[in-house]
Amino acid sequence: MRKKKIISFVILILVIVTLALLLQKLLMPKYMTKIVEGALIAEYYDEKNKNHDVIFIGDCEVYENLSPITLWEEYGITSYIRGSAQQLIWHSYYILEDTLKYEKPDVVVFSVLSMMYDTPQKEAYNRMSIDGLPLSLTKMKLAKASMLPEEDLITYIFPLLRFHSRWNELSEEDFKYWFKKDQIAHNGYLMRVDVKPASSFPKPRKLADYKFGDICYEYLDKIVKLCKDNDIELVLLKAPSLYPHWYEEWDSQIVDYAEKNGLLYINMLNHLDEIGLDFNTDTYDAGLHLNLSGAEKSSVFLGRILQTEFNLSDKRQDKYLKAVWKEKADAYYEMEADQYRELEEYGYLLKFNMKRSEENNQ
Amino acid sequence: MKIKIFVLIMVVMILFAGCGSGSENVNPSPSPTTSAAANPDNNETKPATEEKSKYYFEYNGTAIYMNDVAKPVLDVWEEPMHYFESPSCAFQGIDRVYTYNGFELYTYTDGDDETEYIFSVVFMNDSVETNEGITIGSKLEDVISKYGDDFTQEGKKYTYTDSNTTLSFVLENDEVVEVSYNLILN
Numbered sequence: 001m002r003k004k005k006i007i008s009f010v011i012l013i014l015v016i017v018t019l020a021l022l023l024q025k026l027l028m029p030k031y032m033t034k035i036v037e038g039a040l041i042a043e044y045y046d047e048k049n050k051n052h053d054v055i056f057i058g059d060c061e062v063y064e065n066l067s068p069i070t071l072w073e074e075y076g077i078t079s080y081i082r083g084s085a086q087q088l089i090w091h092s093y094y095i096l097e098d099t100l101k102y103e104k105p106d107v108v109v110f111s112v113l114s115m116m117y118d119t120p121q122k123e124a125y126n127r128m129s130i131d132g133l134p135l136s137l138t139k140m141k142l143a144k145a146s147m148l149p150e151e152d153l154i155t156y157i158f159p160l161l162r163f164h165s166r167w168n169e170l171s172e173e174d175f176k177y178w179f180k181k182d183q184i185a186h187n188g189y190l191m192r193v194d195v196k197p198a199s200s201f202p203k204p205r206k207l208a209d210y211k212f213g214d215i216c217y218e219y220l221d222k223i224v225k226l227c228k229d230n231d232i233e234l235v236l237l238k239a240p241s242l243y244p245h246w247y248e249e250w251d252s253q254i255v256d257y258a259e260k261n262g263l264l265y266i267n268m269l270n271h272l273d274e275i276g277l278d279f280n281t282d283t284y285d286a287g288l289h290l291n292l293s294g295a296e297k298s299s300v301f302l303g304r305i306l307q308t309e310f311n312l313s314d315k316r317q318d319k320y321l322k323a324v325w326k327e328k329a330d331a332y333y334e335m336e337a338d339q340y341r342e343l344e345e346y347g348y349l350l351k352f353n354m355k356r357s358e359e360n361n362q
Numbered sequence: 363m364k365i366k367i368f369v370l371i372m373v374v375m376i377l378f379a380g381c382g383s384g385s386e387n388v389n390p391s392p393s394p395t396t397s398a399a400a401n402p403d404n405n406e407t408k409p410a411t412e413e414k415s416k417y418y419f420e421y422n423g424t425a426i427y428m429n430d431v432a433k434p435v436l437d438v439w440e441e442p443m444h445y446f447e448s449p450s451c452a453f454q455g456i457d458r459v460y461t462y463n464g465f466e467l468y469t470y471t472d473g474d475d476e477t478e479y480i481f482s483v484v485f486m487n488d489s490v491e492t493n494e495g496i497t498i499g500s501k502l503e504d505v506i507s508k509y510g511d512d513f514t515q516e517g518k519k520y521t522y523t524d525s526n527t528t529l530s531f532v533l534e535n536d537e538v539v540e541v542s543y544n545l546i547l548n
Binding site for chain 1: 444446447448449459461466468484486516517518519532534539540542
């Protein structure tokens, strides 16, 4: 009798846990339209071949401005961009720590723009950088380092506790992608082929203090150490986005830091002509981010440096990798063709203009 | 049976424990925006209070308060010399910068609501001045004589605060090089 009670109790617990997990999966944002950046972090864990020469970590300056497919096609370099929207330096550190559980790249490239933030900015950005990680001690440390005062650690362990109130906002998207999501990115690269030429920018604001925050240096030191301990070369990168303004005072701090730590620092803003960027055609939002043609040009430039500086071998003749990357390239060119088709038909990209699209359909 | 009911009650209690987290934003999925990328001195969250501040900018006879709806103000003025849009990282909201003779006016939109709200006015040269007569090129002593010494200092930046607005002066070599009105963001 007692044994029967225990069994029925265990079954009850299992049923409750399963239902809670299903409910959690339903209620969590899917990030399949509009704010697709939220899907980037989780997508890495579906990657079959987690063995890359180069891992990029950082914010939109990496996931919008560099194309791993180009790095493969031009140099035979395998790479993955572990980027997320407004990824702050503590996000980058723990995301790298988590990545190293799966693979040991030869080179890690860190986007230095996030050095400008020394405090957490917004819960929604935290969610997009943290929720996609599988539950682990790293994830908990990441959440703890990132949380705003009003956030609770428990909600990162059990996101249902934070998202349960979405029940009355559930849309068709939530049910459609309940169990399986579409692929949003190409090894972390978020493609956009539309064009919006850059014109003038607001005058750069004067800052109270140009020195990067102590916490940023603390995490940069941790990234350096993590790479050294794992025998990984670290590269500091400023991507060629024209806005927000990259102050000279910031640049010189990174130059000094790189020199002191024996790191390569590439400020792509100093090489715009060499890269061949034309901000009339190579940006989709007037200079904040590059579009596909801009990202491909940047990747050709960066790939050459990475290959020569770190002696990365050309793997294009590797039969297995050749097949893997052929499949990736096919998906990439298919998305490119789809986006051009949408541009021709609607004048804008549907996924990034859902509101306009809904209004037009009414 | 009692145990089962107890377990069910516990589960429901745990599920709803997050309700009392004290966060104002019930839905943590991305919606509102003020691009922190555009201004590293700003923290990106909802505005604090809506009480009118004693610090406001006046241009062509129009008073500009932080967090006011921008359209009535923009409609009254001439076309801006420049216009710049900065979509926030991953969000659908957009920060806009309107450049007029002597200053830039920053606005933000809040999620799917396309209404623009004013969140900053930044002087570009000495053709405009604060209501108290301070402009680019003024001395620190001028600032203190007009606004008093109830300021906070962060590096070269002197900030006066009232309700939802800060009025900041950045000084270099004892001269004001930037004047800005900013919406206080929590």
